[in-house]
Amino acid sequence: MNIRNCHLLALALAGSLAAPLAIAQDVDPAPPADITTEGNELERLDTDGDARISAEEAMADTSFEARFAELDTDMDGFVTEAELGIEMEEEQVPQTF
DSSP, X not given: OOHHHHHXXXXXXXXXXXXXXXXXXXXXXXXXXXXXXXXXXHHHHOTTOSSXXXXXXXXXXXXXXXXXXXXXXXXXXXXXXXXXHHHHHHHHSOOOO
């Protein structure tokens, strides 16, 4: 095998080993849809910055949208920080039987 063939073989081998690494760097895993993290729902879903979540804003998260009517305790069409706080307190109360 002459030197030129050795160089071509080495170049082909290096390229074939480097290609998967370059592809792996481009992969950006997307977070799963509908992740609801307690405490940041208001920040995450309040797109207009009015410190409350409207029914329209709730549609961005299907699990939150499904709970919207339950969370909107004063039935004004918005879920506020206080209403989210009420939900969190209820979840933290230990149940005794």
